[in-house]
Amino acid sequence: MSSAHLSSIRFDREWFRKSETKSSNGRKLHIRGSVTSSPQSVQFAEAKAEKSGKAVRIGVLGASGYTGSEIVRLLANHPHFGITLMTADRKAGQSIGSVFPHLITQDLPDMVAIKDAKFSNVDAVFCCLPHGTTQDIIKALPKSLKIVDLSADFRLQEIAEYEEWYGQPHRAPDLQKEAVYGLTEILREEIKAARLVANPGCYPTTIQLPLVPLLKANLIETRNLIIDAKSGVSGAGRGAKEANLYTEIAEGIHSYGITRHRHVPEIEQGLSDAAHAKVTVSFTPHLMPMSRGMQSTIYVEMTPGVTIEDLYKQLKIAYEDEEFVILLEKGVVPHTRNVRGSNYCLLNVFPDRIPGRAIIVSVIDNLVKGASGQALQNLNVMMGLPENTGLLYQPLFP
Ligand SMILES: NC(=O)C1=CN([C@@H]2O[C@H](COP(=O)(O)OP(=O)(O)OC[C@H]3O[C@@H](n4cnc5c(N)ncnc54)[C@H](OP(=O)(O)O)[C@@H]3O)[C@@H](O)[C@H]2O)C=CC1
Ligand SMILES: CC(=O)N[C@@H](CCC(=O)OP(=O)(O)O)C(=O)O
Incomplete structure (x- = not known):
């Protein structure tokens, strides 16, 4: 899918109204999605027939880690985001259900090593890799991808500050200029227009x-x-x-x-x-x-x-x-x-x-508001969806 396709993703009015009624707690909600029902959007929705059957194809880099697996768990109920690529390092070649038995019901492609990952069927990426490894990997990704990076690699505006506190050179200073800090409630307007979001630390x-x-x-x-x-x-x-x-x-x-x-x-x-x-x-x-x-x-x-x-x-x-x-x-x-x-x-x-x-x-x-939940909230905003989409899980208690 081209970046033109990606930016043309819109959601129809009927679906939008349905999601507006999804308030979890009766509070007035921020529903900030784009509302269009153009013929192109219908055509696009029909043309989306990917394995996941969902409009936006998601890559999870580092799916074998805690935040990556939490993204997989949250996306299981997302109506528009479907996972088409997952990567792992030591666990490359394995299925998500074998690495995380609580996700055994998820019918997803096996995890591959980053070097073998193909991004031709991916529109957006959650990057759940250790800080320090992430700058080189994100730098090499196709420019058409929307990216939410959960690591600390793009959170500090000052390159010198990153180098001081993380003890290593910043390897993507140009991308740093583009990165938007993803504290959703505070920087929502900036996040809407972002291609690369640096998800905050917990x-x-x-x-x-x-x-x-x-x-x-x-x-x-x-x-x-x-x-x-x-x-x-x-x-x-x-x-x-x-x-x-x-x-x-x-x-x-x-x-x-x-x-x-x-x-x-x-x-x-x-x-x-x-x-x-x-x-x-x-x-x-x-x-x-x-x-x-x-x-x-x-x-x-x-x-x-x-x-x-x-x-x-x-x-x-x-x-x-x-x-x-x-x-x-x-x-x-x-x-x-x-x-x-x-x-x-x-x-x-x-x-x-x-x-x-x-x-x-x-x-x-x-792992949720401190990482994968906020990351999903941010990608919802970046894609013009209501930001609570797929996030209305109630807390687990006791
Ligand atoms: N845990 C948390 O609460 C939070 C974490 N974060 C940040 O999110 C990121 C991920 O954290 P978390 O999920 O906890 O970490 P984990 O250690 O649980 O997972 C790390 C993931 O990265 C993969 N990986 C490790 N090294 C490499 C490498 N050199 N190349 C490619 N892939 C690699 C691992 O693969 P494999 O297991 O197969 O080796 C695994 O999938 C980190 O930057 C972390 O700081 C942010 C907020 C909160
Ligand atoms: C308990 C524990 O070790 N917590 C981590 C912070 C959580 C986290 O992963 O934050 P980043 O996204 O900034 O890496 C730590 O103190 O380094």
């Missing part, structure tokens, strides 16, 4: 969603921001590492990356853009004995004269029309167990007992 997602609206409205100080964050072990990927053995993780927690975690520049970049001033943070992540889930507890100083009510109201204004970011009722504490397997971010803000300070709690599933 910790930066939990932190920027509450802080960006507050910094934009000048309600909190840009100094003394303290972030205590916690992640499930799937955040470290599926590769075998001694530090991630059951015996090293169970029945205890530990902090890591103190003062030097590579998400610091990403967090500070987004917060500084929002504040129009340099923001620095104290950020300490912790590894928790759970497979999924992430919480950031954020300690902030309110600007003089601002009250906890003002913070609450600002977050309400920012997110009341959003499908996936939910400000809880006053006093209700967000729990990671209430977002497991879903694309929701739950937020709340609490008064500190120290006057002038507030405590924000933000939770997500690191």
Whole structure:
């Protein structure tokens, strides 16, 4: 399919109306898809007869990893995205069901090595590869492809900053200029027009969603921001590492990356853009004995004269029309167990007992809103679809 075909993908009015009724929680939704029912779109829909039978043909690079397999799980119920290519490295040649038995029902092509991948039957790619490997691979992809990259390789606007924090040269500086940071609720308009989206890190997602609206409205100080964050072990990927053995993780927690975690520049970049001033943070992540889930507890100083009510109201204004970011009722504490397997971010803000300070709690599933769910939300936006398409899974509980 040519890029002309790709950009001509539209969805008919009847389908669009149906998807508009799909509100999961009765909240007013952002339905931002293009609405056309031109003869070309019908023709295109008829001409799409690929193996998947779906309009947009998807490649998942790194399907044998945790975020790649989560994309496969989410796409199982997507009405318009069908997987036509999957890659793996050590597991190349295997089927998705043999590598991930929970996906045994998915009738998909076997995974191939990247060097053997053919992109002639692919329109868009989710790139779920380790950072550091991704720049060379994306650079070599056909320019007609839309790409959502889940790694950190295109998240930092400053090349020097990438090289400092990731300890290696940036190998695609020209592509970096084109990349749009994919924090959907904040940068939706830019994402709509993007070809390459750098999907945010999981910790930066939990932190920027509450802080960006507050910094934009000048309600909190840009100094003394303290972030205590916690992640499930799937955040470290599926590769075998001694530090991630059951015996090293169970029945205890530990902090890591103190003062030097590579998400610091990403967090500070987004917060500084929002504040129009340099923001620095104290950020300490912790590894928790759970497979999924992430919480950031954020300690902030309110600007003089601002009250906890003002913070609450600002977050309400920012997110009341959003499908996936939910400000809880006053006093209700967000729990990671209430977002497991879903694309929701739950937020709340609490008064500190120290006057002038507030405590924000933000939770997500690191593999969904922190990675593959947000990536799918972004590709929906890039393709002109309602952004909740295929994402209305309710959390898995208990
Ligand atoms: N896990 C999470 O919660 C989050 C992860 N991310 C980012 O998403 C990306 C993927 O993470 P995740 O799925 O957890 O990682 P995994 O380690 O679980 O998976 C990595 C995937 O990349 C493949 N791979 C590894 N090395 C190479 C290589 N040199 N060439 C080609 N393919 C390779 C692996 O293949 P094989 O297994 O066959 O060897 C596997 O499919 C990373 O950049 C990560 O930082 C972002 C947000 C959250
Ligand atoms: C628990 C754990 O190890 N988490 C990972 C972060 C999750 C992630 O993969 O983030 P990126 O997309 O930026 O790589 C870490 O701390 O490096």
